Amino acid sequence: MKKTLLSALALLVAAPALADCSYRAVAVQAQTPALYVGAGARMRVEFDNYKLDGEVDSFPEPPLRIRPVQGGKACEVDGGIWLRNAVLLDAGEQRLLVQSFSGSGGELTFYDTSSCAQLARVELPEASWALEGEQLVIGRECSEAGLAHCSERETHTLNEQCLPQ
Numbered sequence: 001m002k003k004t005l006l007s008a009l010a011l012l013v014a015a016p017a018l019a020d021c022s023y024r025a026v027a028v029q030a031q032t033p034a035l036y037v038g039a040g041a042r043m044r045v046e047f048d049n050y051k052l053d054g055e056v057d058s059f060p061e062p063p064l065r066i067r068p069v070q071g072g073k074a075c076e077v078d079g080g081i082w083l084r085n086a087v088l089l090d091a092g093e094q095r096l097l098v099q100s101f102s103g104s105g106g107e108l109t110f111y112d113t114s115s116c117a118q119l120a121r122v123e124l125p126e127a128s129w130a131l132e133g134e135q136l137v138i139g140r141e142c143s144e145a146g147l148a149h150c151s152e153r154e155t156h157t158l159n160e161q162c163l164p165q
Contacts, residue, residue, distance in 0.1 A: 020091035021134050021162035028084050030055075036084070043093045043113045044069050047082060057084050058101075066096060066113050075116035080109070088131075090162050095119060101127070108136070110163055120163040122156065136164045 026038035033052040038045045047059035060081045067074035080100030088097040096111045106124040128139030139150030156164035
């Protein structure tokens, strides 16, 4: 019995740990009229805002900055018009997912939170998408916003690095 228990324990220790690929939305709030900030337990995301009157729903001015909550050096991402309501961190806060758009379409981009390196990018010709468990679902041929109004769906399974395949 002892040998069986030790064998089972050895298998558990040797098995690779599965990543927790759950992403959660980060509430991005005005810290000052010119600076909007969202934070998890370890990482913080900062956006500059040059429209100083009223609430904003997007940030057209680069850079996006990622820094540790406890202070330290920030890394920066240029480009994009980022949506305020589409900023997500993975469970380990190692990856940041943001939605951006331009006149010709949009994209979801995954960044490394320690270096700001782009890890993955998925084009969004339409703005309908959702994370459903370990899958990223992109809506195509949508009559309205929301996946329920899309006649086609493209599914990307998240790999062991919590990135779409």
